[in-house]
Amino acid sequence: MKHKQQHWRRWLALLPLSLVFLLSGCSELTVLDPKGPVGQSQKDLIVFSLWFMLGIVVVVFALFTFMVIKYRNRPGRDDKDYDPDLHGNTAIEIVWTVIPLIIVIILSVPTVTTLFDLEKPPEGSQDKEPLVIYATSADWKWFFSYPEQGIETVNYLHIPTDRAIEFRLSSADSMAALWIPRLGGQKYNMAGMENTLYLEADEPGVYDGRNSNFNGEGFTEQTFKVHAESENAFKEWVEKTKKEAPKLTQKKYNELLDPGLSKKLTFSNTHLAWVDHGTNQDRDYAIELHRDAYQELLHLDNERKDDKEHE
């Protein structure tokens, strides 16, 4: 008898527990605490769907608990509410087909509208032209090129707040994905093609960004920091960089493409002058240079990864 009671008690206990978890913890979770309009629209969609999902879970769990307790075979139970030949009921079956269908329709509408919205710069900042940044992944580092400003950074990013950023995503070699969870969802970086991803920060701060798509040994360390700052602070940073940072040469760039980790670097020109990995003719640029480099492993472990910061 005892285990039977434990069985339903467990599920009863799990329900409020998960609610507590949800309500207390969620406000701090990265994805549910976005710092920009793109992440906000995705958070709204997630929270909207979460209510329906919680509703479904509550209904099913309640029905389940009811059935398991009421219809367990206990000593002394008579056959009054036992109907072994009950095999269907068209009306109720239609009800539980139509209700989920309605829920799917309700969820589809905001999904589709958000999908189309995400293909455009966020509303609200449309008075300003988006800032174009080419984000190029190369095993296992990030190149950020600012063509209008004529500067390039490796493994870190400066952006102005309250202005849409138009990322032009591509990769020199393996497929990666640019993900800055505080600002919004990810898209793939692929060699030989270009993806556009709009993101925007509306609060200054330093946010984590990374490659979220597994692409080999250095994947875990393919991260970067996003420094979101006011338009003026951003302009200052650009001016300072243009004055102080060295020039990137093609030779130096080719060396940087060699598979491995890299420290943060800054240059006062961009590699777009000689190669754009997002175009079909440059898709094999890196692989032709470093075809044999993958024979050697990095032997990366938790101690080695700190080198990246110290270098």
Place this chain on the structure above:
Amino acid sequence: MKLDEFFVTGEPLIYAGMVSIVLVSSAVIFLLTYFKRWGWLWREWLTTVDHKKIGIMYILSALAMLFRGGMDALMMRVQLAFPDMNFLNAQHYDEIFTTHGTVMIIFMAMPFLIGLMNIIVPLQIGARDFAFPFVNALSFWSFFFGAMLFNISFVIGGSPDAGWTSYTPLAGAAMSPGPGQNFYLMGLQLSGIGTLATGINLMVTILKMRAPGMKMFQMPIFTWSTLVTCFIIVFAFPILTVALALMTIDRIFGAQFFTLTGEGLPMMWANLFWMWGHPEVYIVILPAFGIFSEVIATFARKRLFGYNAMVWSMILIAGLSFLVWVHHFFTMGAGAFVNSVFSVSTMLIAVPTGVKIFNWLATLYKSKIEFTTPMMWALAFIPSFVIGGVTGVMLGMAAADYQFHNSYFLIAHFHYVLIAGTVFACFAGLEYWYPKMFGHKLNERFGKLSFWLFVIGFHVTFFPQYFVGLDGMPRRVFTIIPEWMPLNVISTVGAFGMGLGFAVFCYNIYYSYRNSKREETGDSWNGRTLEWATPTPVPFYNFATVPHVDKYDAFLAMKEKGETTYDEDKLEPIHMPSYTGKPIIMMAILAFASFALVFEWITLAVIGLIGTLIMMVIRSFDYDEGYHVEVEEIKRIERKARRL
């Protein structure tokens, strides 16, 4: 090639693996020799074409693979709970999550379910074996050698390390040099032959060999789920076969189908992989639905609610499963319109799945629930799977998926559906049909202990992962930031709970073998379907006389009328297939060719392929038509089995 390139060197964990492989193989060889069991092994098992024995071999292999994949999982959990210990470095971690995923899907979940189908489906439809018993043996050996080929990679040559999805260009020759990825390609290709053949075999068996009178809509629901699964296999597996072949040609012969150079199409791999991969998910979940339906109806002591709706929802799910593959890469940038279409089609799958959930709940309505261990697994499945299902709908909303994709939210979702669905079903099905297979039940006390350890461990492991995913933790990282530590430690504790549950389950097999009461009738659970009409142990020909079926729950109807599957007046000689060693030999030679191809030893591979062709020629001149079991022999066997 030098010997230290052939064997994997430098990792203490792998040396330990080598030592244990040598020890276990020596022990097996010693025991077989000591007890003079080599002849028995060959005559009774290695050459068998009996679907019940083949099924048992499938399940034993799958349990071994569950152990292997589980060890991989525990190693990953240890690394993530104690990243500073440097238990695994980046490369080793990559290899382990790759083999964990591949082993669990291809070499654990599918063979386990195919094993149960092997044993149960012919019994449920009143057949005496598969339509093609020889092909069934061939299928098993192709799976077995494929699994062995894949598993040996971690000591010989090096494991694949590009993820179980093996996306190109990463998995191509340039970025993944060495034999590792070839093991993946050849292991999957070899075992895929078996899966495809089994799909055709079971499909023909179900369509052509049902007991007289049994209409399609009178088939047991597990048989229906198998039939629908077979259709998915037959349509989906050729895609994988082609994709694997193209990548093999890329890697070994220098073609450029999926490469960055030479105008290859690396993203085509992702499409082909998931055009197989998504239906594959339903290949492992639909039979699970079938098992739960059987178990719930049996132990609720009530007819399955909404049988027709159950069948049609499975057919609908199977159809939809081919129309949603893009949801695995919404983030590839196909555009808002394409993503909208696949978003809606993905969410639509929730409708027939929801219908099934409500039908199971309605089956419990006005029932008499008996809490046996198989029933506990089936009951635990319902709420657990619902959590996995609703988060699946959330992932299906493409705009939100941009945030969930590649994160632990996704990891939590698919473990919730695949463990609560497939793994719970494997345990439920094995414990439910165990007496039919082995002549005794599994002990209930140990069964329930392993159930609670596993189920609680499962929730403790994967529930926190939804939250750590929303906190931005990506999958496949070998080390984590401090913010993610607490939830990861909880996950690791849960994982060891699951491991303990599995250990108790295995001990229970031994304990019950020693201590359980032997079954005296064939009807261990007061069953409803034809497999329980056979005596236990099941005679090799299954049914002395095949019953005439005109109702759903055929055995229930037989019991009411007092009929059995042994009617002395109707006995006739039974035609049975002969055992043969050709399947194992043919597949061993093909495995040799595959192994040679992994190391790109072309001459040896060609020799192996010629050997396989020769075996095929020999087989086609094989005029063995099987043999007949005489009436007197049947009488003797049945009287003994039925204690008449």
